[in-house]
Amino acid sequence: xxxxxxxxxxxxxxxxxxxxxxxxxxxxxxxxxxxxxxxxxxxxxxxxxxxxxxxxxxxxxxxxxxxxxxxxxxxxxxxxxxxxxxxxxxxxxxxxxxxxxxxxxxxxxxxxxxxxxxxxxxxxxxxxxxxxxxxxxxxxxxxxxxxxxxxxxxxxxxxxxxxxxxxxxxxxxxxxxxxxxxxxxxxxxxxxxxxxxxxxxxxxxxxxxxxxxxxxxxxxxxxxxxxxxxxxxxxxxxxxxxxxxxxxxxxxxxxxxxxxxxxxxxxxxxxxxxxxxxxxxxxxxxxxxxxxxxxxxxxxxxxxxxxxxxxxxxxxxxxxxxxxxxxxxxxxxxxxxxxxxxx
Amino acid sequence: xxxxxxxxxxxxxxxxxxxxxxxxxxxxxxxxxxxxxxxxxxxxxxxxxxxxxxxxxxxxxxxxxxxxxxxxxxxxxxxxxxxxxxxxxxxxxxxxxxxxxxxxxxxxxxxxxxxxxxxxxxxxxxxxxxxxxxxxxxxxxxxxxxxxxxxxxxxxxxxxxxxxxxxxxxxxxxxxxxxxxxxxxxxxxxxxxxxxxxxxxxxxxxxxxxxxxxxxxxxxxxxxxxxxxxxxxxxxxxxxxxxxxxxxxxxxxxxxxxxxxxxxxxxxxxxxxxxxxxxxxxxxxxxxxxxxxxxxxxxxxxxxxxxxxxxxxxxxxxxxxxxxxxxxxxxxxxx
Numbered sequence: 102x103x104x105x106x107x108x109x110x111x112x113x114x115x116x117x118x119x120x121x122x123x124x125x126x127x128x129x130x131x132x133x134x135x136x137x138x139x140x141x142x143x144x145x146x147x148x149x150x151x152x153x154x155x156x157x158x159x160x161x162x163x164x165x166x167x168x169x170x171x172x173x174x175x176x177x178x179x180x181x182x183x184x185x186x187x188x189x190x191x192x193x194x195x196x197x198x199x200x201x202x203x204x205x206x207x208x209x210x211x212x213x214x215x216x217x218x219x220x221x222x223x224x225x226x227x228x229x230x231x232x233x234x235x236x237x238x239x240x241x242x243x244x245x246x247x248x249x250x251x252x253x254x255x256x257x258x259x260x261x262x263x264x265x266x267x268x269x270x271x272x273x274x275x276x277x278x279x280x281x282x283x284x285x286x287x288x289x290x291x292x293x294x295x296x297x298x299x300x301x302x303x304x305x306x307x308x309x310x311x312x313x314x315x316x317x318x319x320x321x322x323x324x325x326x327x328x329x330x331x332x333x334x335x336x337x338x339x340x341x342x343x344x345x346x347x348x349x350x351x352x353x354x355x356x357x358x359x360x361x362x363x364x365x366x367x368x369x370x371x372x373x374x375x376x377x378x379x380x381x382x383x384x385x386x387x388x389x390x391x392x393x394x395x396x397x398x399x400x401x402x403x404x405x406x407x408x409x410x411x412x413x414x415x416x417x418x419x420x421x422x423x424x425x426x427x428x429x430x431x432x433x434x435x436x437x438x439x440x441x442x443x444x
Numbered sequence: 445x446x447x448x449x450x451x452x453x454x455x456x457x458x459x460x461x462x463x464x465x466x467x468x469x470x471x472x473x474x475x476x477x478x479x480x481x482x483x484x485x486x487x488x489x490x491x492x493x494x495x496x497x498x499x500x501x502x503x504x505x506x507x508x509x510x511x512x513x514x515x516x517x518x519x520x521x522x523x524x525x526x527x528x529x530x531x532x533x534x535x536x537x538x539x540x541x542x543x544x545x546x547x548x549x550x551x552x553x554x555x556x557x558x559x560x561x562x563x564x565x566x567x568x569x570x571x572x573x574x575x576x577x578x579x580x581x582x583x584x585x586x587x588x589x590x591x592x593x594x595x596x597x598x599x600x601x602x603x604x605x606x607x608x609x610x611x612x613x614x615x616x617x618x619x620x621x622x623x624x625x626x627x628x629x630x631x632x633x634x635x636x637x638x639x640x641x642x643x644x645x646x647x648x649x650x651x652x653x654x655x656x657x658x659x660x661x662x663x664x665x666x667x668x669x670x671x672x673x674x675x676x677x678x679x680x681x682x683x684x685x686x687x688x689x690x691x692x693x694x695x696x697x698x699x700x701x702x703x704x705x706x707x708x709x710x711x712x713x714x715x716x717x718x719x720x721x722x723x724x725x726x727x728x729x730x731x732x733x734x735x736x737x738x739x740x741x742x743x744x745x746x747x748x749x750x751x752x753x754x755x756x757x758x759x760x761x762x763x764x765x766x767x768x769x770x771x772x773x774x775x776x777x778x779x
Contacts, residue, residue: 215471215755220638221507223755225499226472241628242557243569245638245757250566253641254502268561364619 152285155265157248159257164291165231169214169224171239173199174423175261178283179233180207181299181424182292189227192219193239199383201418201425221245224256231257233286235264242267259285263422266339266361274361275344276307279422299424306427307348310434313441314350321437323351324375324406325420326391328384332364341422342379349433351377367400377437378406383417411436448729451722455736462743463516467508469747471755474500483509506642514640515746515760516739517648518705519715521655523738525694526712527719527731528659531670532690533596540698540712543691544606547614548580549573549702553632554614558621569632569639570703577699580606585691594684599691634759635706637746648700655697656735662686663728670725708761710768711738718775 151160167189170176176191188211194200196217200208214223218239224232224246232251234240238261240247248258262278280300287296325342327334336342337358346353354373355365378395382388392412401407413436419429435442467483468476481492482504522540529538540546552572562568588594588602618626659666665686668676676683719734742760745767749760 217756220471220755220757222471222503222750225502225507228497228499237628242561243553243632244628245636247562247566249562254506360621 150288150291152259152288154248154258154260154285155262155268157260159248159259159289161231161257161289164289165257167228168231168233168290169219169227169229170232171219171234172421173201173204173418174421174425175233175235175238176208176211177201177204177418177423177425178286180204182283182286182290182295184290184292185211187290189229190214192223192234193217197384199417201416204418218244219246221250221254224251225254229256231259231289233259233261235261236267238264259289261422263339263341263361271359272339273343274339274341274422276303276348276426278341279303279424279426282422283424303424303427307430310348310430314434314438315441317350317438317441320350320352321376322354322373323377323379323433323437324354324370324373325379325381326395327362327381328386328391329364330394332366333370335363335365336420337361337363341426342420345420345426345429345433346379348430349437351433351437367398371400371404374403374405376405376409377411377413379420379433380412380414381417381420382414388414448723452732452736455733455740459516459736459740459743462740463512466512466743466747467504470503470508470750471757472500472503474504479504507640510642510645511637511640511746512743513645514648514704515637515742517645517652518637518701518708519711519738519740519742519745520735521648521652521697521701521738522708522712523715523719523734523741524652524655524659524731525698526714527716527727527734528662528666528690529694529712530716531666531727532687533600534670534672535596535600536717537713538600539709540694540702541707541709542600542607543603543695543698544580544584544610545577545695545698546702546707547607547610548583549577549699550629550633550707551580551610551614552576552703553706554617554629557629557632558617566639566641570644573703574699576610577695577702580610581692581695581699584695585688589688594687594691596687599687632706633761635708635761635764636749636757636759637705638757639704644704648704651697651700652735655693656731658693659690660728660731662690663726663731666690666727667725670727706759706761708742708764710764711742714768714772715741717772721775 148163149160151158153159164187166187168179168184168187169189170179170191171193173194176188176194179188190212191208192213192215195213212227214227218241236242248260251258262282263274266272266274280303283296283300284293287293323346325336327336335355336353337360338353338356339359340361343353343356354370354375355363358365380388380391395401396407396410406412413433415429415432416425419425464483468474468479478494478496478500481494481496482501484490485492486505525540526538529540529543530536550573552575553569556563556568556572560568560572564571584599584602584606587605588598590598614629618629665676665681668679668681669683669686673683676686715738716734719730719737723729723733742764745763746760748767749758749763752758752763
């Protein structure tokens with residue numbers, strides 16, 4: 102099927118149409134079908150690109166023209182790569198109110214195909230020819246929309262590397278995930294130089310932070326607070342905050358938990374005694390409300406971060422795998438090691 | 445009998461029309477005449493007179509058509525199972541999910557989502573759910589049958605007990621696992637027909653047909669059991685045998701259906717009552733009507749699930765419970 106599509110000159114949607122036609126008339130037109138395969142075999146090396154996504158190989162015959170991305174972080178990556186004209190729409194932003202103010206204008210004109218997770222019908226209805234999503238980022242294990250279910254319609258899926266932890270247990274999040282995603286998208290959309298530019302830009306900013314930090318005698322303990330009242334929702338070592346905190350010279354107090362986004366107990370927060378609390382800002386409750394809730398939580402009164410009121414607020418976009426991770430590291434590092442950033 | 449045949453025919457025609465018409469509903473806008481054109485092309489090879497693009501063709505033929513048919517099969521199957529269970533347990537509240545089969549299936553689904561991943565591709569979830577359902581059924585049977593006897597009260601209680609234990613195990617895993625994954629499982633538990641595919645439809649269709657044949661054959665025995673154990677024995681029947689057979693058939697059918705659609709509640713509880721209201725409690729007459737009504741009901745409930753929150757799909761279990769509950773209350777008040 103993939104090979105067949107390479108035989109088509111332009112646009113995966115027209116390729117898919119012709120595939121449908123070929124399929125419908127397969128019985129009658131067997132010679133044409135064989136001919137198409139031969140043609141495809143000859144044509145395939147030309148434009149086809151193959152990249153690794155989690156544990157799969159994903160091939161695209163031509164750069165996608167009607168891509169769909171899920172959530173604000175992945176959509177932001179496509180826009181930063183200058184691909185707005187090749188994005189057919191996005192999904193899963195308004196449903197969780199994760200829209201970053203900085204993104205509002207950039208998204209203008211793009212339709213949101215589904216407020217939460219897309220259905221197959223949402224994607225097919227939009228004429229999608231490529232999907233950029235992740236596990237529990239628009240796709241559920243065993244759910245309706247997965248790389249396997251989309252393969253039936255000839256729609257390739259690239260998975261957010263950080264989310265591969267849900268299908269490849271034991272995987273730990275790192276900044277390399279973001280770089281790899283940008284580079285792979287660069288290859289898929291044939292915008293490699295723009296992708297390299299973005300990666301180098303991020304690497305430069307991270308290196309600048311490292312240079313400023315130098316050798317710090319301590320690594321302040323950081324607790325990530327996403328939401329939750331009866332139980333806090335935090336990030337373990339498979340989530341993106343882990344490498345961000347590390348790069349900023351801190352230690353994630355929940356790094357012992359093999360999970361990405363996890364529910365923990367207030368007791369373990371008290372026990373770990375974080376020195377700084379990182380509040381993830383999105384959704385119905387404002388960062389100030391989250392901060393007030395934590396300050397007033399009776400069990401937390403002895404915790405250092407609460408006593409010293411040391412909070413860092415970062416938008417959702419900055420703590421999920423995205424280009425804004427560099428800014429997150431800068432903000433975090435300055436908050437964790439004010440001495441090194443004083444001058 | 446004549447009026448009954450007319451009713452059956454009417455329901456069957458209504459079901460066929462409903463299936464066809466419901467193809468026009470969904471998140472994406474596909475005008476009715478294009479839907480007809482697509483169906484005509486695939487079923488009868490008629491070249492479409494209106495322009496149809498490949499996206500619309502996929503939506504109608506690959507997504508909606510198998511989904512509508514799966515909805516009809518699941519609705520028919522659950523209504524059938526509910527009817528016979530209410531008869532053998534003589535309990536008007538008996539329901540396919542009371543048997544513990546659904547919670548076993550849910551446990552299988554939880555294990556896949558949290559730990560196994562897609563070990564068998566698109567079949568992973570249905571396969572694991574069915575294994576869970578089967579395990580539950582055997583457990584219920586083992587608990588309910590002491591020294592070869594199978595009492596209806598014991599059966600119901602064992603089903604409830606196994607359900608609780610299975611739910612506890614699922615909830616424990618969900619609690620320990622990733623909350624995002626937990627929401628995936630919740631989505632599955634609430635039921636949905638989004639996983640329907642042509643390649644999978646033969647299985648529920650075959651099971652439904654076999655179950656219908658077996659249960660129709662047991663029609664007289666079911667009538668007798670519903671009247672009471674005494675009358676069954678006096679007719680020369682062995683109530684235990686009948687009960688065991690009905691239970692196994694019901695569990696297997698429920699297991700297959702639940703593994704494809706999640707636990708859709710209320711169909712198996714409510715539709716048998718509606719059917720009895722229409723044609724009385726003679727099972728050879730009752731079973732086909734219950735099955736047709738169940739199919740008709742679920743086809744339309746799924747239309748609601750697809751359109752109410754469009755472009756989002758609403759889990760169908762929520763809609764069955766909501767519509768079903770209101771409808772049931774209205775029915776009770778009229779009687």
